[in-house]
Amino acid sequence: MSADKPPLITKCLNCGKKVVVKYVRASRDYSQKNHWGYWTEAKENDGCYTCDQCLFRLYKNYRWEFCQLIPNKKKRVLLRQYIVNGDIKGKIEPAFSKLRIKTIKKE
Numbered sequence: 436m437s438a439d440k441p442p443l444i445t446k447c448l449n450c451g452k453k454v455v456v457k458y459v460r461a462s463r464d465y466s467q468k469n470h471w472g473y474w475t476e477a478k479e480n481d482g483c484y485t486c487d488q489c490l491f492r493l494y495k496n497y498r499w500e501f502c503q504l505i506p507n508k509k510k511r512v513l514l515r516q517y518i519v520n521g522d523i524k525g526k527i528e529p530a531f532s533k534l535r536i537k538t539i540k541k542e
């Protein structure tokens with residue numbers, strides 16, 4: 436039986452928030468769920484991580500970018516499953532939230 440490795444503490448490529456990457460004993464590797472290089476299959480993203488919220492927002496609010504950034508259709512399906520199952524948790528962000536805040540401040 437191999438020993439568990441400590442979780443990898445890194446930062447989200449997009450927003451800079453802390454990302455904790457769990458070590459998966461079954462696959463003897465770190466979880467690929469937040470590994471941006473895994474989703475994009477681009478070498479320059481290898482070892483770069485994104486937080487749940489950024490993945491969630493990309494899927495929910497930016498479908499066009501989602502398809503462009505993740506060219507592998509099987510991986511898009513897998514990422515969608517993670518979101519549907521709640522393995523990737525996030526909040527829906529309204530597109531005009533910033534605009535509304537500015538309007539309220541003016542009043």
Ligand SMILES: [Zn+2]
Binds near residue numbers: 447451485489
């Ligand atoms: Zn993020």
